Amino acid sequence: MKRLLTLLLCLCTFVGFAAEPAESGEKGGAFNPGEIILHHVADSHEWHWFSTDNGNFVTYLPIIAYQPGKGVAAFSSEKVAEGKTYGNFKLEDEKLVAIDGSKVYDFSITKNVAALAMSSLLLVFIFSSVAKSYRSRVGQAPSGLQSLLEPFIVFIRDEVGKKSIGPKYERYMPYLLTVFFFIWFNNLLGLTPGAANLSGNIAVTMALAVVTLLITLFSANKNYWGHIFAPPGVPWPLYIIMVPVELIGVLVKPFSLMIRLFANITAGHIIILSFISLIFIFRSAATGLISVPFGLFISLLELLVSILQAYIFTLLTAMYIGGAVEEHHHEEEHGHGEDFGTAEQRAGGSNVAHLNRPDVATH
Amino acid sequence: MSLITPEFGLLFWQTLIFLLLLLLLAKFAWKPILGSLKEREDSIDNALKMAQQAKEEMQNLKAGNEKLLADARKERDQMLKEGQAMAAQFVEQAKTTASAEAGRITQQAREAIQQEKNAALAEVKNTAAQLSVDIAERLLRRELADPTAQQKLVDEYLKDVKLN
Incomplete structure (x- = not known):
């Protein structure tokens, strides 16, 4: 540092x-x-x-x-x-x-690298100060920046992490939270006049997508690879088609993450700039009567898009990780809820089984 | 085209800085934040559970008190009822005893009267008999000279006696 x-x-x-x-x-x-x-x-x-x-x-x-x-x-x-x-x-x-x-x-150190360094410092500063207020306000209600950001942290943990990844969610929380706030803050910073279009740069989104891909691949279990190299319920001659398709799917997922974020943010910037350019194309200040309201509308929309894209990137990352770490039990496929216990534990329903819940036991 | 070709330099810095950011935030932000959140949620959970427990205990206590009160009331009612019944029984018994006693006394009185009467009658009879005998004796002494007169007298007396 x-x-x-x-x-x-x-x-x-x-x-x-x-x-x-x-x-x-x-x-x-x-x-x-x-x-x-x-x-x-x-x-x-x-x-x-x-x-x-x-x-x-x-x-x-x-x-x-x-x-x-x-x-x-x-x-x-x-x-x-x-x-x-x-x-x-x-x-x-x-x-x-x-x-x-x-x-x-x-x-x-290009404009984007400088913006990246500054936004990263800002993130470190903001969240270490939030962490400090958590430590100094034990047993008290959150206040200030802490109470502003806590709902987002809790949302990412409960609605994204827990629901998409399941019992092993805690290992991935640092990455999910970092990627969410990194994208969101940089989207917002990118909207400020004079700032760099960092999160709308394909190199940035590519780096993020590659990190997601690597995390997914390194946390993938036997079951995940099994689904790729020997899709269950498929006759073996079809493997010739299925295995390449599945392998392409592995790469397409982060690729779509990369393109989605890049395209959404860059497109927003291009639209706003286009509306402003209209004034100069027609060489008339009266064009501003149209350009300004539309530009303002798109800018406000971009505020929504900036958090939405951060959420979508984080959610999809969590879902890819969730797919990679999911244990094999078909009867549970539709049941991603708060209750992480396996079917046996749920059926047993004893207190001991409850204590052995993996999310409680491992941390 | 430069827009969609990732630049090597930026890719390098992005990877480096992002990983650094991830490490820093994980260590100095997410770990304490998530830890505190969990701690707080656990403590809230515990507090709620304890409040629920206390409420249940309170309710149990209240229900116990009410039951005790109801029992006491029931017992009091029972005792009152028993007392009343007993009192009524006492009165009843006293009445029966009294009337029985009265009957017995009346009976005794009646018997005594009867006895007295009988005794009186017997005495009257005796006296009458004595009187008769005396009369007879005196008559006999005076009238025994004449046998017919005797007989006549005897008959007469006898007739009188029968009338008695």
Whole structure:
């Protein structure tokens, strides 16, 4: 943690504020909404706050480039801004390339990485302070931030974790809660003006989906693999079709998670930006009479979508994990409730069986 | 197209920072939060259970008291009833005894009167007989000279005696 902070602080020395003439694209030439919108939803090596007639207000972020055989180079993105070249590097459509055409691995602190670091720090700060108030207010009613966030935590635990995963839910709660609040907070932060579109970036959603996939695969039991490689009740010649289909299904699930979150958030941003672009396309302030209410409506909708997508991602993750850890008993297939006991335990109904409930016994 | 091609750098940082975040939150946030939540829920559960228990005990106690009261009342009623019955019985018995005694006394009186009467009658008879004998004796002494007169007298007396 400390090391990360130091690292970030060191890199921030590369950050600078600059005021320079506004881009000619907006002044002279035709207004190109597609380019502007894509520029706004995509990642960037500089943090572009706003533009005035006097220039763009931009924070230049550090670039870290690694070239095999040549080592690591770190410099401010100001050095390569506006088509400039710095040493062996230049930016081509926001992509860092080497002039001599050699391979570059771009580890830059881009706008999204900076936003990611900040939102992560915010999450750590918020939830460690919530945890602190839990510790200092033992036996008391929740207060402040704690009482604001507690319903969400309890909801994720009871409605998502317990119901979708079953008796082993407690092991997965940290991941479910982290992923829920990470997505939700970043969705909201992405809606604030000037902020980065982090959760609408496919690399981010891909990383989250891969973590879900790995957790699912590593917690999968014999029963899960059995359903994939030897689907029960299927005659063996059909395995030739079924097994590849099942294997594709394993990958399609996280893939759908990745695409869903990315598409929902990015689409929201694109719609809002499109409504605003209408004003510039028609070159009339009167368009604002339509654009502003519609933009406002979509913005409000996005507030709902931001928590909805966080919930859906978390719920589906929990369901995939639940499918991977589910024990094999058909009579229970439709009965995911509060009562986790197996059929034998329920039928027995003795106190001892109740005490042996796995969720009670293992923790 | 750059929109749907994941960038390597961001992927790297996202994975690194997210895993770090997961570890930090798991250790410093979720563990204490979930622990406290569970603890609190358990304590609420316990408190509710205890309140229920206390309520049941209270009810039991109340029911016990009421039963005791009802028993006491019943016993009192029973005792009253028994007392009344006993009293009535006493009176009844006293009456019977009294009337029996009265009957007995009356009977005794009657018997005594009868006896007295008999005795009186017997005395009257004796006296009469004595009187008769005396009369007869005196008559005999005076009249025995004349046998016919004697006879006549005897007959006469006898006739009188029969009349008695």
